[in-house]
Amino acid sequence: MIETIRAAFVIARRDFAAIIFSKSFFFFLLGPLFPLGIGIAAGGLGSQVSRDIDNPVIGIALSPAETEMLLAARTRLSGSLGSQSLPDMVVLEDFSGEEADILAKLDSEKSLNAILSGSLAKPVLTGSKRDVDKWRGKITLLVETASSQLAEVEIETRLVGQTGSSSERGQLLTAQAGQAILILLTMILAGMVLSNLVEEKTNKIIEILAAAIPMDAIFLGKLFAMLGMALVGIAVWSTVGFSIALLVGGNWAALPSPAVGWPLFGLLMILYFSMAYLLLGSLFLGIGAMATTVREVQTLSMPVTMGQLLVFFLAYSSITKLGDPAEWLAVLFPFSSPFAMIARAAQMDNIWQHGLALVWQGIFTMIIIRFSVMLFRRNVMKSGQAARKKSLLARVTGK
Template sequence: MIETIRAAFVIARRDFTAIIFSKSFFFFLLGPLFPIGIAVAAGGLGAQVSQDIDSPVIGVAMSAAESDRLLAAHAHLSGSLGTRALPELFVLDDFSGREDDIIATLHSEKSLTAIVTGSLAAPVLTGSERDVQRWQGKIALLAETALAQPAPVEIRTTFVEQTSSSSERNQLLTAQAGQAILILLTMILAGMVLSNLVEEKTNKIIEILAAAIPMDAIFLGKLFAMLGMALVGITVWSTMGLSVALLVGGNWAALPSPAVGWPLFCLLLILYFSMAYLLLGSLFLGIGAMATTVREVQTLSMPVTMGQLLVFFLAYSSITKLGEPVEWFAVLFPFSSPFAMIARAAQMDNIWQHGLALVWQAVFTIIIIRFSVMLFRRNVMKSGQAARKNGLLARITGK
């Protein structure tokens, strides 16, 4: 094991140095400029998920008669404005209306965005500043309709630090952003592993290396060399992005905070990117090892990209379904696990699950590397009849 690790380190250092100091690495660093434009154009992808996330519910704590009039006004306006234009109303029975009770209810009831108290003539809307400013106009419209008077109704507002509903929405936005960053970086960087061995196979260098070093070490070294190159690129892009953001300025405090906090979330983002890269990279390295020409690598690029998108869609569709079977499947399926777990980091504050997930993903990475090495030894590193087979499928299946 120690000799394999040492040999893998030699291969990783050799490949990493050759990539970093090559002329093409500069153009590689310019690569994300093109996907950024595509990502901006595809910004409407999360519209449906955003609708599921943003389902505001306003609690009504008024007298029974005024609550009924407000509900009737809501039903009347919903017919002309549409149900999505108005927040849902929920009547709170046996509610005292005291300020401490309002704050306690907002923090305990995750479904409530804000609470309206007082009377129809003088309503009081209590909630987070963002939610109150967003919905006070609609509540005033409902009160005016319920009173059937042309005079505007003045809404008094009371702000609380943050409600459970607004906190949940903010964490979901952070989960979406984390998954988008992971899939964008993985799609840009992991596919490069496909062509990693083609040149060395063509020049017979791989046979020389295989005669002196175990194939496990060669695969492991090349995989970690590509991961190191990817992390260098990410460091450069992050530095450039932060520099532009600092020059432009902005309200950093307004960024939605993940459940585990920003320092740990950023660390988990790096770790889960590394695991996503190693999982896909080990698979791509095994497939690429079967290819003998650049044309075969180009043929594989499209289905590989589609496979990455399907994995991302699986994890993305489970953001709003924590604890449901589809979300558990996304967590346990190795290739979607990093994306599903970064979403959990944004929404759940327990830390131990991330340790288990990282170990689970690392075990599957080792299994895939061993399987890829077995295929390579069986179908490539032997002469005779297998060496004369030209089809990629034949080399993979050994038939």
């Protein structure tokens, strides 16, 4: 094992230095400018998730009689205005309606956007500024309809910094952004593993290396060398992006904070990108072991690319379904696990699950590498079990 690690380090250092100090690496750093337009267009994919995120729910803390009048008014108005234009309402039973209780309820109940308390004569709407400004007019219309008043009702408002619902929306947006960044970087960078291996197969370099170094070490070294190159590129792009953002300026405090906090979320972004890259890169190594020409590479890699998009859609569609079977499938399936887990990091503050996920992804990466090595030995080096049987048969038959 130690010799394999040493040999892998030698291969990784050789490939990393050859890539970083090549003239083409500069043009590689300019690569993200081209898919930038694609990334902006892909923002439309979040429309369904946005509808799930912004599903308004108003808590009602009125007397039972006034609550019935308000719900009846909503039923009447939904016939003319449409139910989608009015917020959903939840009756808060056995609720005092005191200001302290309202604030505690909004902080603990993530499903609530605001709470209507007081009375129909003197209603009080409590919530974040965004939610109060958005729904104050509709709530006023509902109160006026319920109380059968022609005069406009003045709704008193109490603003809170952030409700549980607004915090949840921010975390979901962070989860969306994290997944989009991971899939974009993985799709841009992982394919270079495939082209690197096929190029060395064509030049017979890989066969020379295989004569002196175990194939496991060669594959590990190449995989980690390409990962190092990818991380260098990401560091350069991030530095340029942050520099531009600082020059332009902006309200950094308005960025929705993930559940685990920004420092740990940034570290998990790096770790989950690395695991997604290693998983896909190890799969591309197996494809490179079977391909002999660039045309075969393109043919074999196309299903993997399409499968990668399907995996991303699986993880993306489960952002708003934490704990559901579909979300657990995305977490447990190795290729979608990094994307699903970064969404969990944005919405759940428990950290131990990320250690388990990283270990599971690492184990599956090693399994794929072993399988890729087996394919390479059988198809290229002709040293697998099938090749040995064929050689033995030839010696016996004399052919």
